[in-house]
Amino acid sequence: MPNKKPNILQRRVTGAVKPSEEYHATNKDMKKEKKTSSMPKNQKKSIKVSAETYKDMNVLKTIEHVSFDYEIIQLLIDQYYKDMTEEQQRRYTVLRENM
Numbered sequence: 110m111p112n113k114k115p116n117i118l119q120r121r122v123t124g125a126v127k128p129s130e131e132y133h134a135t136n137k138d139m140k141k142e143k144k145t146s147s148m149p150k151n152q153k154k155s156i157k158v159s160a161e162t163y164k165d166m167n168v169l170k171t172i173e174h175v176s177f178d179y180e181i182i183q184l185l186i187d188q189y190y191k192d193m194t195e196e197q198q199r200r201y202t203v204l205r206e207n208m
Contacts, residue, residue, distance in 0.1 A: 158166070170181050190198065 166178060166181055175181050
């Protein structure tokens with residue numbers, strides 16, 4: 110019983126170019142395909158914020174002469190920590206250490 114499906118690999122289009130050399134994958138090519146996770150420590154996580162919050166962060170960055178978002182977020186956390194009561198600070202520290 111003949112196979113009625115055309116074999117695409119055997120079918121050649123007129124004018125098709127034959128390769129001059131056969132392609133062989135090397136270890137060098139394989140290494141390029143793998144992505145390295147050598148991101149700086151401060152860029153390992155991302156958060157999503159609203160456009161309004163992002164605008165507020167940019168204003169604060171300008172006022173404080175800060176370049177990066179994580180720096181202004183750390184300043185805000187530090188300020189919030191200073192405003193906490195002593196009990197809240199202890200609770201914050203315990204929760205932070207256990208996460």
